[in-house]
Amino acid sequence: MSTWTFITNHARVLMVISQDPTVRLRDIASSLDITERAAQRIVTELVDEGYLSRKREGRRNVYTVHPKRPMRVPQAKSVDIGSFLDLMHRNNAELRAVA
Incomplete structure (x- = not known):
């Protein structure tokens, strides 16, 4: 059985960091069920590409x-990541309210 998802790990890392700018790599990895090394690589790529400082x-x-x-x-180049993150956070909040 395949374990693919619609949202990439890069997007998921951005979502976690946008919610807690002081989050540790260990906590990112744990919350997303990825290795700490993968979290570190993704954060470095996001920093190198200018999505994070x-x-x-x-x-x-x-x-x-x-x-x-x-x-x-x-x-989707006309959509900025801020709009994407707003949408994802709003949807997460709505899903939690329904549950």
Whole structure:
């Protein structure tokens, strides 16, 4: 049985970080059921591509999401990630309210 999803791990990591900018890589990995190494690689790719900034504060990293960056899907380049994250967070809140 295939274990694919509609939302990529990159999008899922962005969603977690947008909810908690001080989240640890260990907690990202745990909440998404990916390895800590995968979480680290994804965060580095998002930083390198300009979707996130990472700032060290003491022993923690603080992340900033850059919401005006475009989606990477060619068919959705006119949609910025901020709009995508707003939609996902709103839908998650509505699903929790129904449950």
